[in-house]
Amino acid sequence: MNFTVSDVIVESEIITSFLLTPEAPLKRDFVPGEYLLFESSSDEGDPIRREYSISGVRDGDIRITIKREVAPEQDLPHGVMSTRFHDVVKKGDIVRAAGPMGAFKLDRTSDRPVVLLSGGVGLTPVVAMAHDLAGTSRQTIFIHACENGRVHALGAEMRQLAREHENIVNHFLYRAPTAEDVKGRDYNTEGMISRKLIEDLTPGCDCDFYLCGPGPFMTAMYDMLHDMGVATDRIAYEFFGPATVLRPKTAEPNKAPTPAEGGPTVAFKQSGVQVAWDPAEQNLLEFAEEHGIMVDFSCRAGSCDTCKTRVLKGDVSYPIEPFERPGPGYALLCCCVPDGDLELDI
Amino acid sequence: MKQQLDADLSDPGLFDRGIPQQLFKELRAMDGLAWNPLPDEGEDAGFWSVGRFDDVAAVSRDPETYSSAMGHIQMYNIDDDALSARASMIDMDPPDHTRLRRLVNPGFIPKVLRTYTEVVRERAGRLLDDMLADGGGDWVDRISKPIPIGIICDMLGVPEKDRDLMIEMTDYLVAGTSAEPLDPTAYGNTTPLRLLPFNSPAAHGLREYARRLGDERRANPKDDLVSQLVSMEINGERLTDEEFTNFFRLLIFAGNETTRTAMSHLAIHMADHPGQFEKIKTDAALLDTAVEEVVRYSSPILYFRRTATRETELGGTKIARGDRVVMWYASANFDETRFEDAQTFDITRPRMPAHAGYGGGGVHTCLGAGLARIELKVLIEEILARNIRIEIDSEPEYVSTNFVNGVEVLNVKLTGDAKS
Ligand SMILES: Cc1cc2nc3c(=O)[nH]c(=O)nc-3n(C[C@H](O)[C@H](O)[C@H](O)COP(=O)(O)OP(=O)(O)OC[C@H]3O[C@@H](n4cnc5c(N)ncnc54)[C@H](O)[C@@H]3O)c2cc1C
Ligand code: HEM
Numbered sequence: 001m002n003f004t005v006s007d008v009i010v011e012s013e014i015i016t017s018f019l020l021t022p023e024a025p026l027k028r029d030f031v032p033g034e035y036l037l038f039e040s041s042s043d044e045g046d047p048i049r050r051e052y053s054i055s056g057v058r059d060g061d062i063r064i065t066i067k068r069e070v071a072p073e074q075d076l077p078h079g080v081m082s083t084r085f086h087d088v089v090k091k092g093d094i095v096r097a098a099g100p101m102g103a104f105k106l107d108r109t110s111d112r113p114v115v116l117l118s119g120g121v122g123l124t125p126v127v128a129m130a131h132d133l134a135g136t137s138r139q140t141i142f143i144h145a146c147e148n149g150r151v152h153a154l155g156a157e158m159r160q161l162a163r164e165h166e167n168i169v170n171h172f173l174y175r176a177p178t179a180e181d182v183k184g185r186d187y188n189t190e191g192m193i194s195r196k197l198i199e200d201l202t203p204g205c206d207c208d209f210y211l212c213g214p215g216p217f218m219t220a221m222y223d224m225l226h227d228m229g230v231a232t233d234r235i236a237y238e239f240f241g242p243a244t245v246l247r248p249k250t251a252e253p254n255k256a257p258t259p260a261e262g263g264p265t266v267a268f269k270q271s272g273v274q275v276a277w278d279p280a281e282q283n284l285l286e287f288a289e290e291h292g293i294m295v296d297f298s299c300r301a302g303s304c305d306t307c308k309t310r311v312l313k314g315d316v317s318y319p320i321e322p323f324e325r326p327g328p329g330y331a332l333l334c335c336c337v338p339d340g341d342l343e344l345d346i
Numbered sequence: 347m348k349q350q351l352d353a354d355l356s357d358p359g360l361f362d363r364g365i366p367q368q369l370f371k372e373l374r375a376m377d378g379l380a381w382n383p384l385p386d387e388g389e390d391a392g393f394w395s396v397g398r399f400d401d402v403a404a405v406s407r408d409p410e411t412y413s414s415a416m417g418h419i420q421m422y423n424i425d426d427d428a429l430s431a432r433a434s435m436i437d438m439d440p441p442d443h444t445r446l447r448r449l450v451n452p453g454f455i456p457k458v459l460r461t462y463t464e465v466v467r468e469r470a471g472r473l474l475d476d477m478l479a480d481g482g483g484d485w486v487d488r489i490s491k492p493i494p495i496g497i498i499c500d501m502l503g504v505p506e507k508d509r510d511l512m513i514e515m516t517d518y519l520v521a522g523t524s525a526e527p528l529d530p531t532a533y534g535n536t537t538p539l540r541l542l543p544f545n546s547p548a549a550h551g552l553r554e555y556a557r558r559l560g561d562e563r564r565a566n567p568k569d570d571l572v573s574q575l576v577s578m579e580i581n582g583e584r585l586t587d588e589e590f591t592n593f594f595r596l597l598i599f600a601g602n603e604t605t606r607t608a609m610s611h612l613a614i615h616m617a618d619h620p621g622q623f624e625k626i627k628t629d630a631a632l633l634d635t636a637v638e639e640v641v642r643y644s645s646p647i648l649y650f651r652r653t654a655t656r657e658t659e660l661g662g663t664k665i666a667r668g669d670r671v672v673m674w675y676a677s678a679n680f681d682e683t684r685f686e687d688a689q690t691f692d693i694t695r696p697r698m699p700a701h702a703g704y705g706g707g708g709v710h711t712c713l714g715a716g717l718a719r720i721e722l723k724v725l726i727e728e729i730l731a732r733n734i735r736i737e738i739d740s741e742p743e744y745v746s747t748n749f750v751n752g753v754e755v756l757n758v759k760l761t762g763d764a765k766s
Binding site: 103301 | 406407447448451452455562565566569700705708709710711716
């Protein structure tokens with residue numbers, strides 16, 4: 001459907017909002033958290049599609065809020081769609097989008113308190129959620145982390161929302177405040193979101209958590225909540241990029257054990273990993289898996305040959321006798337351990 | 347004239363009181379393989395019964411000669427269209443099989459499986475405490491059914507509210523291998539039963555369920571195996587929708603009835619040999635061997651079948667291309683040439699030589715063996731931690747099928763110290 005750009009509002013040095021008037025009423029009301037899928041075409045004529053979360057509404061117009069994505073290195077192009085919005089699109093223009101859509105939605109049937117956690121431009125969908133929650137009986141804690149006041153978007157709007165509604169509480173964190181940023185006025189905490197901060201802000205809270213932000217932020221937040229014992233079905237999240245599954249950290253992170261004096265080293269050539277052999281491991285298959293290298297396997301007991309791997313350097317020994325030992329130059333990883341330094345072709 | 351046993355191993359009735367040990371002893375003692383006619387399927391129809399461990403292993407390790415894809419993996423035949431409609435990795439040969447295993451293996455490595463240990467402990471502990479409070483009941487219903495399906499559902503990400511439906515559908519799935527007739531329209535099924543795994547309408551129900559859950563997780567990924575399966579890419583490959591639903595269904599079946607069976611037999615063994623299990627308290631190393639012995643002795647899956655892709659010979663018997671070859675794990679596991687005092691239940695039996703409970707070796711070796719081991723191990727630990735004594739209240743009732751060594755009802759009395 002076509003939308004007319006009815007207003008353009010600069011929110012910060014790098015973030016700008018666009019108000020859009022739909023040419024016909026939307027097929028249904030949006031649920032806070034949802035986005036529109038914008039379509040355009042590249043200079044070569046290929047379609048480009050990008051999602052932008054709905055950050056609010058004003059007089060029946062829909063608001064989206066877009067960060068200018070600049071090239072990470074000099075010779076690379078800037079972000080296509082965001083640059084176009086920032087540099088080309090102006091009031092009165094027509095843009096095309098589908099939606100509203102998305103699975104990251106405020107659960108309005110829950111009556112639990114809500115914690116909205118965002119990093120950078122990831123605040124857009126949760127700002128829409130905060131507006132929806134304002135004035136309800138659900139305590140809402142809006143925690144937002146960004147670099148500093150120069151890039152902080154929608155700060156004034158959120159402060160006003162909190163002033164007008166008792167159930168909304170803000171907490172802003174600046175990683176690197178500038179000289180103009182005043183603690184207590186512009187932001188509450190210098191640094192990043194910590195477990196203690198969440199625990200202090202939400203004492204004993206059985207809450208619904210909504211997360212949105214850059215990948216590393218999301219992973220850190222998700223792991224932190226998980227460590228705090230928050231059930232995974234209480235955590236909803238949105239990535240502003242290709243969807244990734246967040247899982248709690250499983251075992252301990254893989255620390256390469258310091259080699260026992262003179263202990264063997266195992267090199268996985270194709271994977272570019274070289275680690276000291278851990279004598280506590282049962283076999284090379286599990287050892288590889290511990291270090292994130294997936295070897296094909298089936299039986300794990302020396303009968304199917306699936307994990308047979310070429311040995312480039314060194315020798316192995318077999319504490320577990322397989323059905324049949326592989327020919328020279330190969331090892332059945334599920335049954336063997338290194339016999340001195342080893343290089344494998346995986 | 348092909349040599350035959352004096353009984354028809356396709357008759358579920360033979361397994362009504364557990365593994366027919368005497369018959370299998372005769373099978374192992376025969377010079378070659380035994381031909382088992384299936385007169386209902388035609389004059390020449392039938393299958394070869396393989397009973398000795400080494401022969402079972404030889405078949406299992408040679409998928410080029412003994413195919414899982416050509417023909418069915420159960421003893422009865424099904425039409426070609428039904429075969430292709432059902433295909434999951436368990437009815438495939440390399441390289442198709444290899445591709446699918448590669449895509450799902452990462453969810454089943456020890457490092458990942460270990461993270462379920464505490465989940466199992468929580469579930470098992472709670473169920474044991476409840477049952478202790480009642481002084482006993484039906485072990486199958488209270489313990490062996492809910493734990494494995496609960497864990498599989500935890501792993502896949504099936505919400506708690508749908509667990510009973512899962513149990514019901516899997517029960518209904520196995521019912522397809524028994525003599526009881528099934529309602530073809532159950533779970534909204536419209537597919538002809540002959541096209542469905544186990545000829546069961548529940549197979550349709552499970553597929554539809556998987557499809558819905560997969561769609562949901564694709565849109566809103568969570569921390570579970572379904573989210574991983576629908577999104578994971580390995581070397582640019584990913585599961586198709588059909589492969590995903592088939593695998594989901596395979597997991598629900600394969601990880602459920604099997605482990606359930608082992609847990610039911612565990613209770614019987616603990617009742618019969620409390621002293622053996624008591625020893626684990628002072629010698630923790632026996633826990634692992636006990637788990638292996640329970641699976642060997644219960645042989646939850648009684649057999650799988652292969653189909654010969656070419657003329658061959660096994661144990662001195664000539665096998666023609668297209669012949670059905672049935673590997674009786676339940677016989678191989680009691681092969682007296684491999685296991686000393688094979689008929690004795692002994693938790694101190696060394697791990698090696700290995701049993702054939704998880705298959706006879708080769709590429710189809712049970713994907714979930716690691717998980718099953720964790721489940722059994724933790725259940726034993728939690729039973730011992732509560733000093734539970736199990737007393738069998740009435741003769742166990744077996745599931746009427748020749749495919750799983752399942753126990754339908756196992757009434758027991760329990761005494762011990764609840765933890766909560
Ligand atoms: C559900 C959802 C909701 C979203 N909501 C919002 C929102 O509310 N606000 C918002 O601002 N964004 C949002 N996004 C992100 C948005 O959809 C776009 O992904 C984002 O604006 C970047 O698009 P682009 O076309 O500008 O950049 P792209 O052209 O896709 O490029 C992305 C980045 O890669 C860099 N790049 C380009 N070429 C290369 C190269 N060869 N090597 C390395 N780097 C390169 C670019 O410079 C740029 O920084 C959302 C995303 C999703 C999935
Ligand atoms: C004590 C419990 C179990 C027993 C006795 C058992 C037994 C078996 C056997 C005999 C096979 C071999 C099939 C063949 O060779 O054709 C097999 C395969 C399989 N099992 Fe298990 N199983 C158990 C538990 C589980 C669990 C818990 C899961 C899943 C979580 C599982 C998933 C599978 C799968 C997916 C296959 C097919 C593997 C392939 O074809 O590559 N099993 N199992």
